[in-house]
Every structure is written in C-alpha cells, then in structure tokens.
Amino acid sequence: MSVTDFQILQEQRALRILSVFFGKENVPHALLFTGIHGVGKRTAALMFAMACNCRRFADGTVQSRVDRDVMTVVGCDCKACRKILSGNHPDIHRVAPSGGMIRIDRVRELRHSLSLKPYEASLRIVIVEQAQTMNPEASNALLKILEEPPDRTIFILTALTPGDLLPTIASRCINVRFDPVPRRRRAAVWRAKYDLTSVEADLFAIMAEGSPGRINMDSPADRKAWLRRRKWLLNRLSEITSGTDRDLAVNGLMAFAERLFREKALIDGSLDMIRSFLRDLIIFKHAPEKILNEDVLSDIRRISIIFTEKSLLSKIEAVNAAQKAVGSNANIRLTLEVMVLQLAKK
Numbered sequence: 001m002s003v004t005d006f007q008i009l010q011e012q013r014a015l016r017i018l019s020v021f022f023g024k025e026n027v028p029h030a031l032l033f034t035g036i037h038g039v040g041k042r043t044a045a046l047m048f049a050m051a052c053n054c055r056r057f058a059d060g061t062v063q064s065r066v067d068r069d070v071m072t073v074v075g076c077d078c079k080a081c082r083k084i085l086s087g088n089h090p091d092i093h094r095v096a097p098s099g100g101m102i103r104i105d106r107v108r109e110l111r112h113s114l115s116l117k118p119y120e121a122s123l124r125i126v127i128v129e130q131a132q133t134m135n136p137e138a139s140n141a142l143l144k145i146l147e148e149p150p151d152r153t154i155f156i157l158t159a160l161t162p163g164d165l166l167p168t169i170a171s172r173c174i175n176v177r178f179d180p181v182p183r184r185r186r187a188a189v190w191r192a193k194y195d196l197t198s199v200e201a202d203l204f205a206i207m208a209e210g211s212p213g214r215i216n217m218d219s220p221a222d223r224k225a226w227l228r229r230r231k232w233l234l235n236r237l238s239e240i241t242s243g244t245d246r247d248l249a250v251n252g253l254m255a256f257a258e259r260l261f262r263e264k265a266l267i268d269g270s271l272d273m274i275r276s277f278l279r280d281l282i283i284f285k286h287a288p289e290k291i292l293n294e295d296v297l298s299d300i301r302r303i304s305i306i307f308t309e310k311s312l313l314s315k316i317e318a319v320n321a322a323q324k325a326v327g328s329n330a331n332i333r334l335t336l337e338v339m340v341l342q343l344a345k346k
C-alpha cells in the first residue's frame with residue numbers, strides 16, 4: 001500500500017461518496033465495495049478505516065466539513081493511521097480468503113473479537129476481502145453478525161459484483177461501485193512516481209490490468225523481476241504457439257512447465273499473463289484495436305490466425321485449471337505440464 005495506490009484512486013466517484021458519508025458523520029454500518037480486480041477496493045477500505053480513526057480528526061486539527069475528505073489521510077503519520085497501514089491496529093479486522101476460501105472458523109473468530117470492547121478505535125472497522133469466497137456456512141455466520149451489528153462497528157465487504165453474495169447479505173449493505181482505472185492514468189502516475197520510461201510505465205499498466213495486484217510497484221527488484229518475466233513468457237508463448245522453433249520437442253515444453261513451477265512466487269501472475277495473451281489472440285479476431293498487450297501486436301496478429309477461437313478457448317481453460325490447482329496446492333506440476341501441452345497443441 002503506497003501513496004501511489006491512493007493517488008490512483010483519486011478520481012474514483014466512489015471516494016466522493018465515501019467522503020460524503022464521512023463528512024456527515026453518518027456512515028452506513030455495512031458497505032459493499034464492488035468493481036473488477038485491481039481498482040483499489042482494498043486500498044479504499046483502508047483509507048476509509050484511517051479517516052474514521054485518524055487522530056487529526058479526533059483531536060480537532062482538521063475541523064471543517066470541507067476538509068473531511070477521506071483523501072486527507074493520505075500520507076498521514078498519526079499513530080492510528082500508521083497502525084492501520086501496517087496492519088497492527090487492534091480494532092481494524094481484516095478477513096481474507098485463505099486457500100481460495102473464507103471459512104466459518106474465520107468468521108467465528110471475528111464474532112468473538114467483536115464481542116469484546118474496542119481497544120482504542122473511534123469506529124471499529126471490519127474489512128471482508130473478496131467476500132464472494134465465503135462458503136455458505138461462513139456467509140450465514142456473517143449474515144447473523146450483520147443482522148445484529150455491534151455498536152460503533154462498520155463492515156466493509158469487497159466483491160466483484162453484488163450478485164456474487166448471498167442476496168440477504170448484499171441487501172444489508174450500501175453498494176459503492178468502483179470504476180475501472182484507465183490504463184493511461186495508471187501509467188502516468190507510475191511514470192512520475194517511479195521515474196519510469198514511458199514504455200516501462202505502459203508495460204506495468206498493461207500488467208496491472210491483465211494481472212491485477214501481483215506486482216509490488218514499490219519494490220524495484222519486483223518491478224525488474226516482472227519485466228523480465230513478462231518478456232521471457234511472451235517469447236516462449238510466441239515460440240510455442242507459432243511453431244517457429246521446429247526443434248521444440250516435448251522436452252522443451254516440459255522445461256517451460258518446470259520453470260513456471262519452480263518460481264512459485266511468480267506462478268499466479270505468470271498464468272494471468274498467459275491468459276491475457278490468449279485472450280488477445282481471440283480479441284484480435286473481432287476488434288484488433290482492443291487488445292491489451294499492444295507492445296506485441298505483430299506477434300498477436302501473426303499467431304491469432306493460426307488458431308480457431310474454440311482452440312484458444314480450450315487453451316484458456318487449461319490455464320484456468322492450472323490456476324485452480326495452484327490455489328488449492330494440488331498437482332501443480334502436473335496441471336502445468338498438461339497446460340503447456342495444451343498451449344502447444346495445433
């Protein structure tokens with residue numbers, strides 16, 4: 001979470017809505033943040049938690065209503081904001097999926113914490129990330145909490161759409177919608193902040209769109225690793241799918257799968273990138289101006305005509321299956337091998 005993440009959010013209508021709630025000191029007790037991956041729902045939830053607990057508001061340093069804008073907490077160094085940002089605030093509860101799912105044990109833990117008095121917060125905040133990953137038992141347990149919410153506690157759920165949740169949960173929340181962040185805006189902010197060339201900034205913005213939330217932009221090492229990884233991946237994909245490498249035997253394919261497997265921290269993001277490339281091969285057939293990976297347009301043009309849409313869809317399915325295996329930690333190596341064979345299949 002960096003200042004840049006906050007800046008990218010700045011133009012979201014959602015933030016203005018949150019500022020209105022905050023300014024009127026009339027915050028609904030349950031909010032549902034919806035929007036595609038990577039639009040900043042989690043960042044906004046933290047920002048809101050900071051605004052509700054920032055010492056500068058509490059001690060009257062910032063008084064006027066006009067200044068009661070949630071953006072004023074960006075860069076705040078007060079004790080409460082620092083604790084929230086570092087994940088050490090005892091009254092900010094974050095519930096996130098583990099192993100791809102939010103289970104009932106986690107919701108029970110939450111219920112227990114909420115039965116105790118807040119430690120230091122003016123408003124206790126519960127952030128349920130990717131609330132659609134709650135299994136039915138967890139959903140029902142959360143619903144019970146929402147039906148009789150504890151005092152001075154605000155729930156913020158995040159999901160792709162309200163339809164992903166139990167209707168009984170969604171109907172108890174005020175929906176705050178986040179619009180997709182324009183790629184150009186993201187690139188411009190990053191270019192200035194990280195001193196990138198415009199080509200690099202564009203590439204990171206492409207990666208953020210195809211593979212949201214995977215790159216820690218604040219880490220130069222991470223940025224470098226992902227630039228390198230993307231270049232390698234796209235080269236290999238281009239070879240495998242266009243068959244320019246005639247010696248590309250099963251051994252070569254297995255080596256590709258093996259390298260994907262070995263670098264565990266990069267698997268998920270790599271699979272996102274492969275999928276985004278395959279999607280472009282399909283999109284190119286219908287609306288070439290809408291492809292995401294514009295920097296490899298000539299490869300996409302060349303490879304797109306080699307495959308039917310149906311065959312590309314089955315490749316995407318293989319990528320999805322591999323990603324699922326990675327999420328559940330089962331047979332990762334095997335599904336990666338199956339996936340790579342499927343990618344190469346003519």
Ligand SMILES: [Zn+2]
Nearest residue numbers: 054076078081
């Ligand atoms: Zn503060």
